[in-house]
Amino acid sequence: MNLNNYTLDRFEGEYAIFLKRPEETEQLIIHCSEYSELLSEGDIVAISYDNGVYTIQRQAEETNAQQTKIEQMMRALRKKRK
Template identity: 55%
Template structure:
């Protein structure tokens, strides 16, 4: 059983739209009713498929690292505009 990392791009009707990392060009649609963990748009998750069921784990360390990278980029942009 293998897993892949995804970013939750958005909720679209009854589905959650995940983008496969790192390129984020491949989509995975999962019905909201199959998602048993609390997630929000932008979260990075690990998804395993097992016998037609999806096992989703929120990767909080990856989310925090992504937020830090964004903050650093924003700081660089602000510093360049001075």
Template identity: 55%
Template sequence: MNYNKYTLDRFDGEYAIFLKRSNETEQLLIHHAEIPSELKEGDIVSIQDDGFDYKIELLREETANQKQRVNNLLQQLRNKE
């Protein structure tokens, strides 16, 4: 089995579009029915692909850390004004 980390970029129609970390240029489209309902845009996940199904796991700690980094950067930008 092969697994990689992705960021849930957006939902487009019936599909969720994931960007492979860390270069985020490779996309993976998965039908909305195959992803856990708890996922939202910006979440970091681990996706296992056995060739037939996807196993998607939310990486809560990595997602929280990434959101904190983004918030810190935004705060720094605001403080420069």
């Protein structure tokens, strides 16, 4: 069993597109029927794959920290534009 962290980049139809952290250049595409966790774009998750089954766990603290960081960057950019 291999455990890696990913960011949920987007949904395309019935598929979730995850980007492997930290570089976020490698994609993992999983059909939405293969997991039960409620996820939103931007969520950071830990994904393991064992015997044909994906286990996905939302990393709440990491997700919240990343969202805060992005919000701070957006505020800083808006201030520069004024």
